[in-house]
Amino acid sequence: MKATAIVTGATGGIGKAIVDRLAQTGFSVLALGTKPQQLSVLEETGCRTLALDIGDAGATQAALAGIEADVLVHAAGVLGPQLPLYETPDELAARLVSVNILGTVNVLREVVPSMRRRDRGTIVLLGSICGTAPGTGPALYSATKAALHSMAANLRYDLRGSGLRVCEILLGRVRTGIHEQLASGEDLYDGYECLLPENVADTVLHAVTSPPSVDLSTIEMMPTRQTVGGSHFSRQ
Numbered sequence: 701m702k703a704t705a706i707v708t709g710a711t712g713g714i715g716k717a718i719v720d721r722l723a724q725t726g727f728s729v730l731a732l733g734t735k736p737q738q739l740s741v742l743e744e745t746g747c748r749t750l751a752l753d754i755g756d757a758g759a760t761q762a763a764l765a766g767i768e769a770d771v772l773v774h775a776a777g778v779l780g781p782q783l784p785l786y787e788t789p790d791e792l793a794a795r796l797v798s799v800n801i802l803g804t805v806n807v808l809r810e811v812v813p814s815m816r817r818r819d820r821g822t823i824v825l826l827g828s829i830c831g832t833a834p835g836t837g838p839a840l841y842s843a844t845k846a847a848l849h850s851m852a853a854n855l856r857y858d859l860r861g862s863g864l865r866v867c868e869i870l871l872g873r874v875r876t877g878i879h880e881q882l883a884s885g886e887d888l889y890d891g892y893e894c895l896l897p898e899n900v901a902d903t904v905l906h907a908v909t910s911p912p913s914v915d916l917s918t919i920e921m922m923p924t925r926q927t928v929g930g931s932h933f934s935r936q
């Protein structure tokens with residue numbers, strides 16, 4: 701029987717590439733997103749699709765009840781405009797927390813228990829260098845990715861001794877279009893050699909097809925010419 705993979709954020713740049721790669725490799729893929737039209741395009745890969753707002757715990761429970769996944773790739777996320785915390789409107793703050801933090805918990809709540817019962821499964825969480833390096837993205841988005849980093853570590857700890865693997869991939873800039881949400885007016889792709897969604901999909905495939913005794917727990921993936929770090933010391 702084919703291994704089953706659930707991919708959230710499947711209508712996005714990275715998620716779609718992951719759906720393609722997993723479907724080509726022979727996984728039975730359940731692709732999740734919110735936009736029905738983009739989901740129907742994905743069906744050309746042979747995957748099943750479901751429209752779901754992962755911020756809605758009840759809807760997530762209803763949608764994923766009874767599905768036994770071998771792999772979860774959690775790529776759903778929102779970025780929002782480049783703002784400091786103190787200028788983040790409450791509606792945007794609620795959305796970032798709902799999708800990036802609560803949405804992650806809602807999906808894990810439905811997917812992990814059946815993996816535990818079968819003592820196998822690979823969970824891949826798409827994180828960001830924004831969660832570990834200040835100044836690399838919108839402040840609250842970065843905080844949600846810091847929360848994801850902590851969730852990955854705690855999940856791995858809570859699953860200690862089991863056959864389940866938790867892989868977090870902390871990404872630098874990937875050319876997907878998500879950066880339009882920053883509303884900076886700047887072209888962040890032209891002239892920059894960004895990661896491509898296919899590069900991320902290759903890494904995900906490597907992580908999920910590694911021998912069961914190998915857990916690629918934390919991967920940082922950067923464009924070669926993107927670096928973070930340094931310190932600013934302002935003159936008085």
Ligand SMILES: NC(=O)c1ccc[n+]([C@@H]2O[C@H](COP(=O)([O-])OP(=O)(O)OC[C@H]3O[C@@H](n4cnc5c(N)ncnc54)[C@H](OP(=O)(O)O)[C@@H]3O)[C@@H](O)[C@H]2O)c1
Nearest residue numbers: 709711712713714733734735753754776777828873874876
């Ligand atoms: N691109 C980068 O440079 C980069 C860097 C670091 C980390 N990441 C992370 O990688 C992941 C994928 O990013 P991407 O660049 O592929 O972004 P993207 O193209 O904007 O895709 C985002 C995905 O999240 C889904 N989504 C948004 N709100 C949702 C909700 N309420 N319920 C369910 N799904 C929802 C979207 O579905 P619909 O469109 O159907 O609503 C879409 O499929 C994100 O977690 C992002 O934070 C990206």
